[in-house]
Amino acid sequence: xxxxxxxxxxxxxxxxxxxxxxxxxxxxxxxxxxxxxxxxxxxxxxxxxxxxxxxxxxxxxxxxxxxxxxxxxxxxxxxxxxxxxxxxxxxxxxxxxxxxxxxxxxxxxxxxxxxxxxxxxxxxxxxxxxxxxxxxxxxxxxxxxxxxxxxxxxxxxxxxxxxxxxxxxxxx
Numbered sequence: 001x002x003x004x005x006x007x008x009x010x011x012x013x014x015x016x017x018x019x020x021x022x023x024x025x026x027x028x029x030x031x032x033x034x035x036x037x038x039x040x041x042x043x044x045x046x047x048x049x050x051x052x053x054x055x056x057x058x059x060x061x062x063x064x065x066x067x068x069x070x071x072x073x074x075x076x077x078x079x080x081x082x083x084x085x086x087x088x089x090x091x092x093x094x095x096x097x098x099x100x101x102x103x104x105x106x107x108x109x110x111x112x113x114x115x116x117x118x119x120x121x122x123x124x125x126x127x128x129x130x131x132x133x134x135x136x137x138x139x140x141x142x143x144x145x146x147x148x149x150x151x152x153x154x155x156x157x158x159x160x161x162x163x164x165x166x167x168x169x170x171x172x
Contacts, residue, residue, distance in 0.1 A: 012132065016121060024060060033052035074113060131148065133151055
């Protein structure tokens with residue numbers, strides 16, 4: 001599962017805005033993996049992987065068919081994941097507070113994604129990708145913060161540089 005998280009993290013980090021459907025697919029993959037890990041504890045590892053892949057495929061197909069709705073959904077998923085990870089970094093055993101972090105993070109991510117799409121998706125995909133990469137590699141605690149910040153910065157810079165530029169119309 002670490003290799004899949006690493007690959008998904010690299011794709012989200014570098015290509016999240018350019019290929020929005022891929023970002024939604026990665027969100028579906030991560031969500032499917034998290035749910036399957038909790039629901040299918042006694043099942044073989046491939047059951048979790050198949051569930052995660054199914055979540056990713058469903059997310060990617062929905063992103064292509066219903067882009068406007070999926071913009072809010074991917075913002076909610078990415079925001080929830082980021083909110084939960086931030087809470088877990090600050091409080092290793094959050095108890096029921098995790099639901100609050102999931103809701104507030106998800107709501108914030110969805111609102112940002114709907115209002116300022118380009119930069120929100122660039123930032124959320126960079127943070128999500130960096131988090132997946134750091135989680136897959138599991139570096140020691142002091143390096144984790146630096147690695148996370150460095151990867152987020154790298155993702156934002158790369159995605160902003162390949163962002164399609166809008167032509168300004170000259171004022172008369």
